[in-house]
Amino acid sequence: MTLVVPEHRRTESPYALSHLDSLESEAVHIFREVAGEFERPVILFSGGKDSIVMLHLALKAFAPAPVPFTLLHVDTGHNFPEVIEYRDRVVAQHGLRLHVASVQEYIDAGKLRERPDGTRNPLQTVPLTEAIQQHRFDAVFGGGRRDEEKARAKERVFSLRDEFSQWDPRRQRPELWQLYNGRHAPGEHVRVFPLSNWTELDVWQYIQREKIELPQIYFAHEREVFARGGMWLTAGQWGGPKDTETVEKRLIRYRTVGDMSCTGAVDSDATTLDAVIAEIAASRLTERGATRADDKLSEAAMEDRKREGYF
C-alpha cells in the first residue's frame, strides 16, 4: 500500500507529525483519558479563543458521537456582548448543556462584595468552586497554557485540587510519560489542561488550519475605549471611564477575552487570521503582559489566585 500523507502533515520526513498535529493528538488523548476515567467532567467555556479551541478538540475526539461533557461558564456580569452571543450560539449548535455560575448573583445575594477597582476577575473563584461542589464535577477542563505565565509553567496536565479547590504547587504529582493519574477522593477534583503545551501562536495557527469561527472582538474593529494603566479598556456599566478618563474611538482588537474591567485591547488593523498571526509573531509583548491588568498586581498574582482555586 502506498503511503498517503495529508498535505498539512507533510514535513521533512513522511513519519514526522507537524507540531500542530502533535499538539492536537496529545490534547485529544487527554480528553479521551478523562472521558474514560471520570464520572462527571465539565469544560470551562467562556467564549474565549482557548476554550473555543478546547471545545473544537473535544468535538473531534468523540466524533461522530457527541461530546460527553457539559460546559460551565463563570459569568462575571461584565461580558462583551459579542462573546455571550457567540457562547449561546455554539452551545445550541452542538446540542450541549451549559451551566452558568454568576458573579452578579453572588453580589446581589450579599455573598461577594464588589472590589474598589471594579474588576470582577478575582471574584470568579467563589462561584467557580461552589459550582464544582454543587454539581459534583470531578474533572474540570480549563484552557490554561503553560506559556501564559511562569506559575502556570509549573502546572500539571492533571492537577489535583482539594475540596476547597486549592492548588499546592509543592505537593503536585509527578507527571510521567503520558500516564495521567486522575485518582481523587470524594469532594476532590482534578483540573485538566489539554492545551498545556500550546502557545498563543499555536492556538492561532490551529484556529486558522481548522477554520474555527471566533467572536469578532478578536479582529480589528472600531470601538470606544479609554486609557487606564497603559491599556485600552472598553467603556461600560462596570465603572469606566472615570471623570478624569476620556473616551475615544480607536481601531483595536483583543488578544484575550475576560472580564471587561481588566481585559485590555491592543491597537491593531488585523482584520483577518493571516494578519492576526503576523501581528502576534512580531509582537514584543506576551499575551497577558499586553492585556491583563490583574496579572500586574504583584509578581506572584497568578500563583496566589491559583492557590485559592482560580484557574
Next chain:
Amino acid sequence: MSTSTEQPVSELAATTLLRFATAGSVDDGKSTLVGRLLHDSKSVLADQLEAVEHASRSRGQEAPDLALLTDGLRAEREQGITIDVAYRYFATPRRRFILADTPGHVQYTRNMVTGASTAELAVVLVDARNGVVEQTRRHAAVAALLRVPHVVLAVNKMDLVDYAEPVFAAIAEEFTTYASELGVPEITAIPISALTGDNVVEPSANMDWYGGPTVLEHLETVPVERDPAGAAARFPVQYVIRPQTAELPDYRGYAGQIAAGAFRVGEQITVLPSGRTSTIVGIDALGESVDIAWAPQSVTLRLADDIDISRGDLIAVTGATPATSRNIEATVCHVADQPLTVGQRVLLKHTTRTVPAIVAAIPSRLVLDDLSQRPDPERLVANDIGRVEIRTAEPLALDAYADSRRTGSFLLIDPADGTTLAAGMAGEAFATDPTTSRTR
C-alpha cells in the same frame, strides 16, 4: 513567550516539535543556558524582561538575573533554587521546542526522571573545570535508564579554561565511553559558554577548532521521527465511541493514541488480553479517513467484527503481539515521600489499564554514583531507583521498555490516597547491563 519575531507567516507552517530536558548540577550554569537559549532565540518578550529587570532591581542586583525567568514559584524565588520541573516553550523557523527544565540537585532525581520520561533529547551540563563528576554520571544513567534517544553533553564554562580543545576532548571522550556502555544510542558533545553565548545559538569565534553544530542548531536538526515499520504496532484502547443515533445506529469505533508502530486498513489484529482477532476496516484520523496511521497519532479504529473490546485492552497486529503475564520484573524510580515496601498493595497503571498489584520483591537498589546494586533493600524511598518484582491481579500485555517507552512503562499508585508512588520500566534496566559489562 515563544513567539519568535520577524519571521514570515509562510515559514511558520509545517515545523516539527522537539521535547527535550536539561540536567545539570547546581552550579553548572543550567539556568544561564536556558536563559541564553530563550533570550538568544528571541523567545523572551519585552514585558517578561522588564519584569525580570524590575524584580532584580528590587533585590538590589544590578544586572537582570535570567534565572528569574524560569523560577516561577514564590518559594523558588525566595530560596533562589528550582524545586520542580517547569516547562518552557520557544520556537525557531525550523522547529518548536518544549523544554522540561528539571532541577539538578541529587535529591530531585525524580524530577529528572519526570522530565526525561517525555524527552526525545537530554542536555547534560558539565563544568569544563571539573569534568565528569558523580553528578554527571547520575544524569547519564538516568538518561540511559529512561532510554532518551539523544543525549547532548554540553561542556560549559569553556571561557574559564581558555577555550582549550584538549580539555573539551578529554571530557567528551570520558563521557562518551561511559554513556555508550550504558547504552545511550547517540551522544553529541558541544563545547560552550552559556555566560558569553559561545556555541549556544551563535557559533563561537573563540573555538574555531570545533567544527560541529551549536546547541540550538543541533536541537533544530536532530531527527525526532522514527520509521514506524521499525516498531511493533501497539494501540491501547482508551474509549469506545458508539453514537447510537438514528443516522449511525451501528457505528462502533475504538478511540486511542497509537503507542508504537503503524496500523493499516486491511490488517489483521489481535486484542489482548482476550486474544480475539479481527480486521481493520477503517481508520478515522480526527475527521479524515486514512489508510495508514502511526505513533503518536490519536485515531479511531473500526473493525470487521463486533467483538468485546473495552478501555484497557491492547490492539496489536496479529503475529507481533506482546506476551501477557501477571508477573512483572522492572526497574522503578520511587517518586513519593512515603516508601515502597515488599508486600505492599498498590495499583498499577499501564497504558489505559489500571489493575491491583502487589510488590512481591525488591531484589536490589541501584546506587547511581557507581551503578552498583545493593541487594535486598526491603524498601525504596523518594528518589531511589531499584529492581522490583510485581504480581498483578490480571494479566497485562507489557512490552520491554527498551522496545517501547509507551507500552513498557507504568505507574504504581497508592490505592488509599491516589499518590503516584513510582515510575516503572519493564525489562532490563540498561541497554547493556553495566553490572555485567563493567568490571569494578
